[in-house]
Amino acid sequence: MQISGKKLYLFALLVVLIPFLAVKLAHSISKDSIIAPQEIGQGGIGLLKVRNNSTDTLEILWNKRNISLIPSVDNNTHFAFIGVDLTLKPGRYKLKKTDGVYTETKIISVYKKDYGIRRLKIPKSMEALDKKILDRVRNESRRIQRLFFESDKKPLWKGAWIRPVNGPVVSPFGRRSIINGIERSPHSGVDLKAFKGEPVKATNNGVVVLVEECFFSGLSVIIEHGGGIQSMYFHLSKALIDRGQTVKKGEIIGLSGSSGRVTGPHLHFGIRLDRARVNPIQLIDLSREIGG
Numbered sequence: 001m002q003i004s005g006k007k008l009y010l011f012a013l014l015v016v017l018i019p020f021l022a023v024k025l026a027h028s029i030s031k032d033s034i035i036a037p038q039e040i041g042q043g044g045i046g047l048l049k050v051r052n053n054s055t056d057t058l059e060i061l062w063n064k065r066n067i068s069l070i071p072s073v074d075n076n077t078h079f080a081f082i083g084v085d086l087t088l089k090p091g092r093y094k095l096k097k098t099d100g101v102y103t104e105t106k107i108i109s110v111y112k113k114d115y116g117i118r119r120l121k122i123p124k125s126m127e128a129l130d131k132k133i134l135d136r137v138r139n140e141s142r143r144i145q146r147l148f149f150e151s152d153k154k155p156l157w158k159g160a161w162i163r164p165v166n167g168p169v170v171s172p173f174g175r176r177s178i179i180n181g182i183e184r185s186p187h188s189g190v191d192l193k194a195f196k197g198e199p200v201k202a203t204n205n206g207v208v209v210l211v212e213e214c215f216f217s218g219l220s221v222i223i224e225h226g227g228g229i230q231s232m233y234f235h236l237s238k239a240l241i242d243r244g245q246t247v248k249k250g251e252i253i254g255l256s257g258s259s260g261r262v263t264g265p266h267l268h269f270g271i272r273l274d275r276a277r278v279n280p281i282q283l284i285d286l287s288r289e290i291g292g
Helices: 005-029 131-149 280-287
Strands: 039-041 045-051 059-062 065-067 077-083 091-098 103-111 117-120 169-171 176-179 189-192 199-201 206-214 218-224 229-239 252-256 267-273 276-278
Touching: 045 280, 065 077, 077 267, 131 206, 131 218, 189 280, 206 229, 218 252, 267 280, 276 280
Parallel strands: 039 103, 117 176
Antiparallel strands: 045 077, 059 065, 059 091, 091 103, 169 189, 189 267, 199 252, 206 218, 218 229, 229 252, 229 267, 267 276
16 A cells, blocks of 8 residues: 555654653643742732752742742642842832743733822931941841842751741831932831840841941841741841851841830831841741641
């Protein structure tokens, strides 16, 4: 029996295409292998769930930054947090996942979020800073900002994040302040109710990268948690750890107080996520889905 040239051509074409189509089909079946929120408000956090057995060739990009992943208990799912800075321009942003062969793209909408406003009047003597103090404030700010750029991409933290003190929020995240008619930077953390001398706990595992008396934030501690995450504890009365020390989640790192430019004892608690100023309470709430 003779096979026509046309049939022979079709057979050869199928031989070439079948493996390719099989791979494409497998990829299409797993096209929802990354679960992400459709929208996040300014200052908010998104929890990603990635179904993948290995992260050896896996790369997640959000807002042009590489995002670190941590495995679940069974290693079949990996988790990641993505942060939206308080002042990130609202719009549509790409989240990309690539495994070295295929790239999966999702669009996440960032929307404007109003955290409220407070108006304060303070004595002019408290508002004005002389050149010496202004230079100190700028130097402190530069040193702290550098810490957010030097983060170890390997996560040191594990499981759910915890509150550093049990007190309620007395000044919320993101609220703008207008002092003597001039708008200031929005609140980049939360103020938690805490009496002077109350023990302050590390919110997760990490390494202490700052223990310093600062002009505005008083006695301040910053912990590097890896994976682009740092936690901040301001206005302490005493630090119980040293720079370079490894700390575990729940370990007492200091005592609350009213150091710096504040009117009474409390704890300012902040989180940076890939340099984005994000709501620390939302991080704690979302992390419960990870467990541990």
